[in-house]
Amino acid sequence: MARAATTADVFNAIAEPRRREIIGVLVDGQERAVGDVVRLVRLPQPAVSKHLGVLRRVGVVTVVKRGQHRMYRLNAAELKPVHDWVRMFEKYWTHQISRIKERAEQKAAEAIGQAHGAKLSSGKNEE
Amino acid sequence: MARAATTADVFNAIAEPRRREIIGVLVDGQERAVGDVVRLVRLPQPAVSKHLGVLRRVGVVTVVKRGQHRMYRLNAAELKPVHDWVRMFEKYWTHQISRIKERAEQKAAEAIGQAHGAKLSSGKNEE
DNA sequence: TTGACATATTCTTATATGGGAATATACAGT
């Protein structure tokens, strides 16, 4: 297999910097025509159309035709999986002070792991 | 140009599901040998080594040799950019009740937009 | 040294880009 399609999921879709830029333009929840996005992100129109196409296929944006314009709007809910996933690591940077706390938790976890008989590496040279 | 390298930045690195899985294994901050990761994620060892290589190049994990093992540890700080970016959209799902609030804000923004001279065509249609 | 184990690297191959250029499609106004 090759790399997953950019439309495979949100994580792949937002991996592209320009797509994040485009999302940024729509962050206010307002709908915008393609041309407006083009002006704001300063990319060729075909490029923007393609990127919007990817975002649409993943559900991150929605479209509605209005006259000769296509109005795109952010569907932020689709970004929640990313937020949910990365929130697992929030504790690591929320308070720099918490490093001490982390250490403690780590030690605790370590102890539990040992008690549980979790077989880690074969060597038992670890303290 | 082709697609950006998976090692181009954290966003590209975590786009791969298996890599997120591997990160998940290291979420407790504990260091683990490659073999342990292999057992936990149930992927061929070369695949795991490659994925860990990508994560290491991006800085999401760190390695240290210990005997014949290579101990990998999560460096969660490198994931902060993702968290920071996606947090821009947090408000859209934090309280479902906030939809009302959003509407209000949207209206306000819309008004400002109009005043700014944003041209929105009239008429309403869909397919 | 020999052998067993742990991990990385080097192929190959099928697939998917993203950008640019050119073109097609759709719609609005006259």
Place this chain on the structure above:
DNA sequence: ACTGTATATTCCCATATAAGAATATGTCAA
């Protein structure tokens, strides 16, 4: 119908995978 505007699509191409197989490298132990 004709023209201008807005947006999407197609084609080409350089590049980068990710998985699998095979192999190489590195390290411990007897």
